[in-house]
Amino acid sequence: MMDRLSAHYWLNEKTYAAASSDAVIARRREALERFEAMGFPTKRDEEWKYTSIKGLLKPAYKLVSPFASEYSDEQVEFKDIKQYMVNDIDCYKVVFINGCYSSWLSETTHQGFDVCTVGSAWKKYPEIVDAHFAKLSSQGGALSQLNTALAWDGLYVRVPKGVIVDKPIQVLYFTTGSQPTFISTRSLIILESGAHAEVIERHQSITKEGIWVNAVDEVFMDDNSSLHWVKLQHDRDSASLTQHSIIEQGRDSRATFHTISTDGKLIRNNLDFRLTGTGAEANMYGLTLANGKQLIDHHTRVDHLAAHCLSRENYKGIYDGKSHGVFNGKIMVHQDAQKTQAFQNNDSLLLSDKARIDTKPQLEIFADDVACSHGCTVGQLDEEALFYMRSRGIEEETARAMLMVGFASDAIEGIQHPSLRAKLSRLIGLKLGLNMEFSV
Amino acid sequence: MLQIKNLHASIGDRDILKGINLDVKPGEVHAIMGPNGSGKSTLANVIAGREDYTITKGSIHMEGKDIMEMDPELRALQGLFLSFQYPIEIPGVTVSNFVKTALNELRKGRGESAMDASVMLKKMKASLALLEMDKGFLSRPLNEGFSGGEKKRNEIFQMAMLEPRLAILDETDSGLDIDALRIVANGVNALRGSNRSFVVITHYQRLLDHIVPDHVHVLYDGKIVKSGDKSLAMELEAKGYDWIKKAQS
Numbered sequence: 001m002m003d004r005l006s007a008h009y010w011l012n013e014k015t016y017a018a019a020s021s022d023a024v025i026a027r028r029r030e031a032l033e034r035f036e037a038m039g040f041p042t043k044r045d046e047e048w049k050y051t052s053i054k055g056l057l058k059p060a061y062k063l064v065s066p067f068a069s070e071y072s073d074e075q076v077e078f079k080d081i082k083q084y085m086v087n088d089i090d091c092y093k094v095v096f097i098n099g100c101y102s103s104w105l106s107e108t109t110h111q112g113f114d115v116c117t118v119g120s121a122w123k124k125y126p127e128i129v130d131a132h133f134a135k136l137s138s139q140g141g142a143l144s145q146l147n148t149a150l151a152w153d154g155l156y157v158r159v160p161k162g163v164i165v166d167k168p169i170q171v172l173y174f175t176t177g178s179q180p181t182f183i184s185t186r187s188l189i190i191l192e193s194g195a196h197a198e199v200i201e202r203h204q205s206i207t208k209e210g211i212w213v214n215a216v217d218e219v220f221m222d223d224n225s226s227l228h229w230v231k232l233q234h235d236r237d238s239a240s241l242t243q244h245s246i247i248e249q250g251r252d253s254r255a256t257f258h259t260i261s262t263d264g265k266l267i268r269n270n271l272d273f274r275l276t277g278t279g280a281e282a283n284m285y286g287l288t289l290a291n292g293k294q295l296i297d298h299h300t301r302v303d304h305l306a307a308h309c310l311s312r313e314n315y316k317g318i319y320d321g322k323s324h325g326v327f328n329g330k331i332m333v334h335q336d337a338q339k340t341q342a343f344q345n346n347d348s349l350l351l352s353d354k355a356r357i358d359t360k361p362q363l364e365i366f367a368d369d370v371a372c373s374h375g376c377t378v379g380q381l382d383e384e385a386l387f388y389m390r391s392r393g394i395e396e397e398t399a400r401a402m403l404m405v406g407f408a409s410d411a412i413e414g415i416q417h418p419s420l421r422a423k424l425s426r427l428i429g430l431k432l433g434l435n436m437e438f439s440v
Numbered sequence: 441m442l443q444i445k446n447l448h449a450s451i452g453d454r455d456i457l458k459g460i461n462l463d464v465k466p467g468e469v470h471a472i473m474g475p476n477g478s479g480k481s482t483l484a485n486v487i488a489g490r491e492d493y494t495i496t497k498g499s500i501h502m503e504g505k506d507i508m509e510m511d512p513e514l515r516a517l518q519g520l521f522l523s524f525q526y527p528i529e530i531p532g533v534t535v536s537n538f539v540k541t542a543l544n545e546l547r548k549g550r551g552e553s554a555m556d557a558s559v560m561l562k563k564m565k566a567s568l569a570l571l572e573m574d575k576g577f578l579s580r581p582l583n584e585g586f587s588g589g590e591k592k593r594n595e596i597f598q599m600a601m602l603e604p605r606l607a608i609l610d611e612t613d614s615g616l617d618i619d620a621l622r623i624v625a626n627g628v629n630a631l632r633g634s635n636r637s638f639v640v641i642t643h644y645q646r647l648l649d650h651i652v653p654d655h656v657h658v659l660y661d662g663k664i665v666k667s668g669d670k671s672l673a674m675e676l677e678a679k680g681y682d683w684i685k686k687a688q689s
Contacts, residue, residue, distance in 0.1 A: 388528040391488050392542040392598065393516035393549065402541065406532025406581070 251277030519605030
């Protein structure tokens, strides 16, 4: 597959070159070389010790040509995708189908700030995109490098100084087709000082064919900016996602990410924060509900590079069937990052003998005046609590589901929009077998 | 209401209950007293249907029905309620959600429709008032971070909501200061009636000053060794349990 991907790049290099500067092409070539040198990750790679992508490499994927939409709007009908959208919150919408922008389904803006696509930003603001493209991802692993070589489109947001984006930005990456397809998506978010934005992101396959989306997000947050990002990972069990999101944060900025992973075949999230300005704050919350043969892998990393920064991390997971979870949370407190506060927690429930979680908190501290903690628990449902609930007349199955929803609830508490939170708690309840309205 | 005959129960290979006989009639309050380790909590848990115990002999009937094979939730549906000695903390489930679910599950079991939300809220408010509890209780995660007194009040609050026919109060007085004890006892007394019975399990007599029992039993080494009226409780308070132990050995 590696050879095919490389050939695909060279075949399309002219198209890439037509859209951007020579500097970007040079970065793409470098990234491709790095990818070729690294090769696809294997379990021998420390970062991929528990997650094998062997299965992902098998299908003869169709590769999509850059900047060429193969899906006209008529082929994907609104009624087929409406259910995957958050409809009850007024949002900007940026919709892609197999990696290509669908203007018909989208609602973008350039009034006061830009909510559009990387592809169109390359035409409108080439200097800005060129200046940022691959700046953060250049240190990434093989899959990030592959994305840098091949990706050409995804969400683009740029918010000028002091501007607050008035409503959430919903970005939807739909995938479809009659054969297995490999897609690269890439977003670029630039928040200038004091800017604020909210993003709701979803990758959704609408075909039964095997889909592999390999995504990269680069987020630049200037001083005092703030960002809320909700990742909804409820894809089909034939669809896989590997994603690397890198967030660079300036002074007193605040980023909050919620990753809700309930469905999909293989999900690998790499979520990296670089706290470069003093007083920056990064919050990560995750909820994983896995069953069947799902593999859901969260790798997070926070680099505390400046003093007085705060990172909070709380990931919860419930694993049933033969599912497999991975949590690897790395906190690096660098030498200059005095007065760092870093808190990390990962709790897992295993509901079956065959389910498995590999959890590895990693804390490396090179500064001497810091407050850091990490903890992880792995357990089963509390039998005492079950008896307590049943003794009040609650059926065993409902009691189990309530306990699980209760366990999961703090992972979504911080989601700002009540209707999105309610939608998620319904979805979580349903996934856990609780067929009732359940408020958190 | 509740008839227990020659009940033997064990946990692992340890016999704990060694032939309990108890007959609780509608409207009666029975107090079960006894030293630590005599089997009081085991008795409460066995009646409520905890699965850790093996019943080796005897029978438990509620209103003529054999409840021994019933799941705990079915026993609750028969009208049984156990106020826990150590109420369990359940993160992420609020008091109101829990009580609402329990009440509606019981209604469903009786073939009734779910309770109207406004009726439910009224009932909750009345029950809160009975226990001198603040409305903020409802939105707190069940028992999480509650003080000992709050936990016990919350148990009686749930009892007021679920309106059982037979309530077993397992050491409801433990960990309560005098004010909380009065509040909890007032709550229980308000729920007394000709068709509701109580089994009050306690180590000390002081709860029985507030909840006056019709019958008092002394449990020792898995058996009821002495029964009497409320004066027995006072005798125990004055003399301690040693004379009971001596009489048995």
